[in-house]
Amino acid sequence: MKKIKYLILFFSLTVAFMSCDTLDEEIVSGVTSEYLNTVDGLDAGVNASYSFLRTYYAQEGGNKVSVFGTDEYTHGGHGGDWDLDRYGAGLNAENGNFWSMWSNFYQAINTCNAVVERATASEELTDEQKNPKIAEARFLRAHYYFLLVQTFGDVPLTLEETQGVELEAVRTPQAEVYNAIIADLEFAVANLPTTASVFGRATQPAAKHMLGLVQLTNGNSGAAIPLFKSVINDYGLALDADPLARYNHDNEQHPEILWSVQYDEDPILTPTGNRSHLHFRPWYEVYASGLVRALGHGYGRPWIRYRPTGWLLNNYRVNGSYDVDSRFNEGYQQVWYYNTTGDALPDGAAVGDTAIFLTGDDLTAADVAAIEARLPGVIGGKNLYSWHPNAKGKPWSWYTTDGTDNNSINIFPTPWKQEDNKRPSVNYAEGSRDLIVYCLSETYLLLAEALLNDNKANEAVTYINAVRERAAYPGKESEMMITANDVTIDFILDERSREFNGEQKRWYDLKRTGKLIERYKAYNPEGQTKDYIQSYHLLRPIPANQITRVANEMRQNDGY
């Protein structure tokens, strides 16, 4: 019995010794939610609110929902989701690109909501300290909602941080969503600094530009006009004489840029980079031997996703010529040169000689023969193409006439502004270019659009001409000038394409101006050959993942 007493004592001691902290759970390497209440935590929350921009801008999915299915670009030979370009059956609620946008943006919004709510509640910070942070979060929240409401129509609107489990969601009428966006942006305009403490953060002119665009989209041009004018006049900004200066990869803080999504060369800061350099690049390397992927301008990695339409290429002609508007010849790669030696080079060719030649010139058979004679290895219809309308039907025609012609599906001019020559190696995918969301020339063109809507074409023309004047080759300015009579919504859309094509604006521009279906059918080869697009396509499908997860009934958009 005595032994048992010892044993009990031993047990009790062991229990006492072991049980102190075995069941306590202390988080060491992680961070709990309370951190966001601190001053540093709020800054971290603001930064996190920006991070979701990288899930959409300059990513394949983001491009697919904004670049495909427009007059500017159609699909290249590789990649999937062509139904987004065709408005085909695969453009449905199960399409992952819409889910990606939807799911990331709502996580972003909850992050913004957390910042707004916790900063507001913070007792550590004064209003002067907290309001700029709140303004940044509200600027971003407005941006995410603005994209959502344009894409999906009525969307659930939440302006408070989610606490606990929420199983229901209700689609809020668009008008209310717009009211919330406008309220956010008015707060942002009032509280953001005129210039950013660090480039890339939201500023007052960027907020005014966005608010103007929101008003314009919402049919309130009158409210938009003073906002745009303020951006142009009140912040010491001016258009650069060079229309492409803002795309200089070595100067990404160009004053014309109002707000851009930031990418960087350091993989720690940019684990997923700007990938547009892949998507807009044609499959040049198979069109001539002696030509390979390499570091250096023009020889990047090709993913062949987005191909310019013939309309886009011809849209730069002024009086039939490419020698007036500098934005095409300076802005597009149309020629590739041999870049390897050895057996692969055609007889008579040397490194640096032309290997692929794409042109808008109206070539005769004699012209083609002359070029072939002059350039070893270059053959009409093999690596020499013309997109001049007269080329149609000729062997060297670049055109796709029925959407299945393979002549141009994998080879096309590509905009230099998408190229990324700073990548460390040939196949490195994570580009470091910033994606410009708002810039000053857009303010000019949006102002012109608002003025036109307000029946002020006379005033509008000056802003359009300001953008066109600087785009002209020296001495060709007068040819670029237009008059008030030329100002139509179609002209403004043409001009916007010359200025911003492929920058994830087009689908929304066409929708805003009511021109999506008309121009898509007129200019996109898929639209020209198929009649899939319907009026319901002006709204995208609510992702099936949302509808199946929500406990209440959630209405799908018509047609899906």
Add this chain to the structure above:
Amino acid sequence: MRKLLLFFAVFIVTLCSAMAQKSITGKVIDESGEPLPGVSVFVKGTTTGTVTGIDGDYTLSGVPEQSTLVFSYIGMITQEIAITNQSSVNVTLQADAIGLEEVIAIGYGTEQRGSITGAISSVSTDDIQEMPVTSAGNALQGRAAGVVALQNGSRPGDGVTIRVRGRRSLTADNNPLFVVDGIPYSGNINDINPKDIKSMEVLKDASATAIYGSRGANGVILITTTRGGDMPTTVSYNGYYGVTSPLGEPTMMTGPEFYQLKVDGGYSITDADQNAFERGVSTDWADLVISNGYKQSHQVGVRGGNAKTAFAMSVNYYNEQGIIETQDFTRKTFRLNIDHKISDRVRVGTSTQISDKLKNVGTNGYGSALAASPLAEPYDEEGNIIYQPASDPLRWNPLADYVDGAVINEEDDFRVFANIFGEIDITKDLNYRMNYGVDYQKNRDGLFQGSLSSSRQYSSPRARKIHANELVTTFENILTYVKDINENHSIKATGLFSVQESSWEETRLDVEDLPYEHQLFHNLGTAETVREYDSNLSEWGIMSFMGRINYSLKDKYLLTLTGRYDGSSRLAEGNKWGFFPSAAALWKVSNESFMQNQSLFSDLRLRASYGVTGNTGIDPYQTRGGLSRTTYSFAGGSGFGYRPQDIANPELQWESSATFNIGVDFGIGQSIAGSFEIYQTNTTDLLLERKLPITSGFDNIMTNVGETQNQGWEFSLNARLVDKKDFTWSADLNLFGNTEKIVDLYGDKTDDVGNRWFIGESLTVWYDYEKLGIWQLGEEDAAAVYQATPGEIKVKDVPDENGEIDNIINQDDRQILGSNIPTMTLGLGSRMEYKDFELSFLLFGSFGQMIYNQFEVNNSTLQGRYNNLAVDYWTTDNPTNDHPKADGTREGPRFGSTRGYQKGDFLKVKNIQLGYNLPKNTLSKIGVKAMKIYINADTPLVFSRLSKNGIDPESYDGRIGADTPDIKMYSLGVNIDF
């Protein structure tokens, strides 16, 4: 030497017995007159004893007058002979009805099979040792009713997924608990050398598992390793060497066929393609990356001991070269088990295993080889690798990774699993035992990708190194009280207090731009660019109190009551503790007097049990909610942030499973034994990672909601079909079925389509469109409704609840196509011995499941970009309903996945072995006790619908990826005892 040791052992035994009085000799034989070596002979009530020699002879000195000798041997009925004045005792032992007296582990103790109240399957030494199994998990396959053990893949070192009686949990862990020599063993039982295993017991019902309380819901697998004993020292060598080869090879398109596919699909044909086609190029890439591999195992073991100290030690070397050249696996294990008696009342001992595994994961060139264009050529005229085979520059040469040093991807795991125990008999009836176990694991993953590897494709070299280590300590105190109160009543009580704690740390660094390649991942500081760096800590603890009482009335009625009270750090404050009780009863019908007059049943027992067990198989910190880090930059400066990612759930508690089990065990005559069980398990408060509407900003939350149910039956039969002097034949059959069902999810009996969870269905189902065929010529108008054209896949437009068809194929047209869980599983093992020859085989089959043939879907994109399986695809001249038309404009056909759902039934000849035992007379002359040589065929035959491309249909989740080719093996082995 051997004789010397034997002499020594006997000498010690002799010394120990104080009152030596006389010496007895004799011979032990079996019913057929064969001498029985290794029979234990001892004086009842003493430690005096010996074992019989090769000829069945024994000599035992120091036998007191008026004592009793006990003769015991596995598989034989124990005999007791009273000694009066004889000096020679010869004994003939009778075979036991199979299994009844076998002692098996039951968790915190042992029990004779005949007195087990719960549902326990046991895998014997023979079953484990007989086949050249590569891991402990392998040894379970087809051997135990209710246990599914399926290979995860064919890469060297790949593990096995083990499920006991199906799955209960939708998102928490479904892995059983492994307990090795009494100590919970976390993670991969691949570390355990199967040659060291003496037996494995699978505890299945709640009565058996309730002593593991919160961790028992998914079944418990007890692994007992080989120990020494009071016996002559035996030195043994076991080894085998086997050649592995692919089960079969897929039929891919040849160069001309692939060219035709491009033509049919309108995929652009480059100059290089055209040129290669004209030259008749047709490269069989799969053939280039696959070669024969091998497996080998070598083990030296020493076992022995005396009356005070017993030991078993072994070293094992296992090595496997995959059939993909860059993949191999090496495991070295060392084991030392010691038991020592300090005095009659105090014992100590250890079980210690050290293992070192090196797995070269390599790269898997198989997938890219299958995808590579047959129009591309691997080597130039000088035999150098063409890195970008000209046909498609986007495709890198899969052989680039086979160049020495191009890619290193190795996982090095070192583990010490050691426990020491001390045991004291406090009184005659009361025993106290303490176990202290340390499980230390160190893992190092190193990755190097050279500039010319397929992952880098001329980019700068990349290297990554991950270091992790985990320390788990277990401290257990066990009290056992055994009392035969009188003839009618006996009691066995066990009490336990146990604490287990785990701490896991990880550091990782991922870099690129290394200045030189030969450093691999051993000089990361020279890198110019850092891709990722991170470190992490995760800790958990479990504390438990357990009590168990076994009560036996007249050795006819047995009752077991168990209760365990467990606390887990992973659960929320206030919900950390859970109580898990169980009760079980056993009625030994055959011990009743009314059974004595019948001769059909030599053994008949009825069992019933009910109990509750738990599951805490979630990651730590889930109750707390948390932020996750985000990455952004501003003007080249950092823009890291934190965002809400996980919702805190302060309510999180145990998931619990209540199991009701009825079993009958029977023996017919001396040569047939079997059992039949039925059970039902209801699991409630599921630890469920519930998907949330993302509009709340959160993707999911871990909650306790929902209910699942498992029902099943198990039948096993062991038979000695023939038991003659020169010929024996035995067979073991197990057959079982388990049905899982989701009973409820969120309390309203509604499906969760987002998660693919459906009330009344199994935990996972295939949910997709149903393929009806291919749109044919003449169906243009009907197809156009769905924007389809002839040659595309036709799927079913499912009518809505009003029976109307909406002419749109969308998410409403998805259907439950089938379950990936088999309705019946079969294991059939058989062993024949004829004179010195042995022949054994094992069949394994699985029936009723639907699989998803991802291999066929992924390798039949019909785009013309990647090579394709040579499938029957649609053209205007070939109106098949099998595969759709080639389409160069799509990365894969619309609704392409619908081609993958197929019946998955299979029957495998898992193993056939022919062995020869060399005659003992000859062997003894060269000092060898026993020697067996054998040839073995591993998976020589598989019967299934998938066999045409060499695909193994075995896969736990029913998804047949076949990303490494499946293999078979022919081997030669030898077992020698010195």
